[in-house]
Amino acid sequence: MCQRTKQVWPGRGFLSAPIPGSDVMAKSAFLHPTTPPAEDQFLTIVRGEGALVFGDDGKAYVDGMASLWYCTIGHGRQEMADAISRQITTLDAFHTFERYTNPPVEEAAARIAALSPFDDPRVFFTGSGSEAVETAIKLARITHSLAGDTDRKIIVSRVPSYHGVAFAGTTLTGLPAFHEHVGPLLPDVLRVPHDDLAALEEVFATSGDRIAAVIAEPVVGAPGVYPPAPGYLEGARRLCDEHGALLIFDEVITGFGRLGTWFGAIHYGVTPDLITFAKGVTSGYLPLGGVVVSRRVLDVLENAPGYFLRHGHTYSGHPTVCAAALANLAIVEREGLLERAKHVGQRLGDGLSGLIDGDRIVEVRAVGAMFGVGLADGLDPIRIREELIDRGVIARPIGTSTVAFCPPLVITDEHIDQCVSALEEAVTAACG
Ligand code: PLP
Numbered sequence: 001m002c003q004r005t006k007q008v009w010p011g012r013g014f015l016s017a018p019i020p021g022s023d024v025m026a027k028s029a030f031l032h033p034t035t036p037p038a039e040d041q042f043l044t045i046v047r048g049e050g051a052l053v054f055g056d057d058g059k060a061y062v063d064g065m066a067s068l069w070y071c072t073i074g075h076g077r078q079e080m081a082d083a084i085s086r087q088i089t090t091l092d093a094f095h096t097f098e099r100y101t102n103p104p105v106e107e108a109a110a111r112i113a114a115l116s117p118f119d120d121p122r123v124f125f126t127g128s129g130s131e132a133v134e135t136a137i138k139l140a141r142i143t144h145s146l147a148g149d150t151d152r153k154i155i156v157s158r159v160p161s162y163h164g165v166a167f168a169g170t171t172l173t174g175l176p177a178f179h180e181h182v183g184p185l186l187p188d189v190l191r192v193p194h195d196d197l198a199a200l201e202e203v204f205a206t207s208g209d210r211i212a213a214v215i216a217e218p219v220v221g222a223p224g225v226y227p228p229a230p231g232y233l234e235g236a237r238r239l240c241d242e243h244g245a246l247l248i249f250d251e252v253i254t255g256f257g258r259l260g261t262w263f264g265a266i267h268y269g270v271t272p273d274l275i276t277f278a279k280g281v282t283s284g285y286l287p288l289g290g291v292v293v294s295r296r297v298l299d300v301l302e303n304a305p306g307y308f309l310r311h312g313h314t315y316s317g318h319p320t321v322c323a324a325a326l327a328n329l330a331i332v333e334r335e336g337l338l339e340r341a342k343h344v345g346q347r348l349g350d351g352l353s354g355l356i357d358g359d360r361i362v363e364v365r366a367v368g369a370m371f372g373v374g375l376a377d378g379l380d381p382i383r384i385r386e387e388l389i390d391r392g393v394i395a396r397p398i399g400t401s402t403v404a405f406c407p408p409l410v411i412t413d414e415h416i417d418q419c420v421s422a423l424e425e426a427v428t429a430a431c432g
Pocket of ligand 1: 128129162163165217221222251252279
């Protein structure tokens with residue numbers, strides 16, 4: 001624990017001096033993401049094994065959220081350490097701009113392409129989901145521009161939605177809190193309610209010839225776990241086709257097994273033009289994201305005379321990260337985790353749904369192995385998180401009335417049941 005003295009800055013602007021004599025106890029040097037900056041109560045996690053993580057006091061917690069929706073294969077797997085270590089001692093890193101490639105990136109791209117719902121796609125790699133979203137948006141605009149449709153700039157996104165924290169993604173994210181203080185946001189973004197096909201139709205009716213793409217999470221994740229309204233994704237596909245726009249599925253959460261299929265597009269039987277992914281592709285052992293690019297886009301990019309794709313990250317196609325992806329995907333396949341998602345979905349879904357009483361828990365929104373538990377008015381999801389932590393379960397409060405569960409797919413039945421009983425106790429304690 002860092003013991004340095006903290007300087008308190010008055011709210012008088014960037015160049016203000018610290019108030020003399022206002023030293024208070026230190027916070028750590030780590031400025032946490034997605035956290036109030038003044039927060040100073042943290043749970044230190046030191047170890048993980050399967051669906052459990054352990055605090056620095058040795059206490060075990062069921063990781064009811066696969067960390068942050070990503071740890072599909074569970075924590076602490078030697079096979080992952082071995083694959084990563086082997087790659088580091090063979091070729092740690094080398095960039096892939098221009099004429100360079102490496103075996104793991106070629107193999108990972110081929111593997112992900114084969115798992116995708118596309119015929120003959122290619123895969124662009126990034127380091128995160130946010131970068132994947134930026135990439136998809138740029139590819140959509142580039143594709144229309146190269147095809148001579150230079151007015152197509154508008155991206156349509158849904159409310160609520162979450163598309164990461166880079167600038168395009170922040171703008172596209174349909175959660176107003178993420179827009180506070182950071183504007184002006186990107187122009188040429190239109191928003192529609194997430195479940196209202198008529199609203200999407202309306203936007204196409206007025207701006208159809210200027211829409212480059214619609215971006216949609218097959219299941220809205222971080223804002224609260226909202227499955228698509230029946231026919232919505234099919235309708236979005238139809239409208240994009242009728243008006244010449246591209247359809248982007250942001251599968252950062254739904255990709256690689258969460259819904260019991262390799263992609264949400266496969267689960268819903270709707271094929272987009274671009275798929276963003278991250279999280280479950282490596283189960284978080286190393287950070288990786290990317291975009292699966294369909295032929296419809298590739299045919300334009302590859303055939304544009306003299307075109308040079310001026311878009312790439314230093315770590316696009318990092319061999320060690322790609323080796324981690326390959327090892328992770330091999331585990332998902334070998335251990336039948338797609339099937340297992342169905343079992344986890346059934347058992348945890350039954351358990352959570354059994355807690356619906358109308359007074360405290362009003363609904364459970366679920367697809368595959370991702371769940372949003374809707375709390376009654378007045379029940380604070382942050383309080384529920386705390387009560388759950390006391391009972392050895394980590395879940396995630398989202399929005400004003402939801403607690404999310406999205407456990408590793410290797411979670412045991414015993415630990416699934418612990419999530420359910422802990423939630424029941426947590427809700428009772430919070431109401432008491
Ligand atoms: N898109 C979706 C659907 C997400 O759920 C997330 C993260 O939760 C992102 C994009 C951003 O990914 P990252 O946090 O890896 O940048």
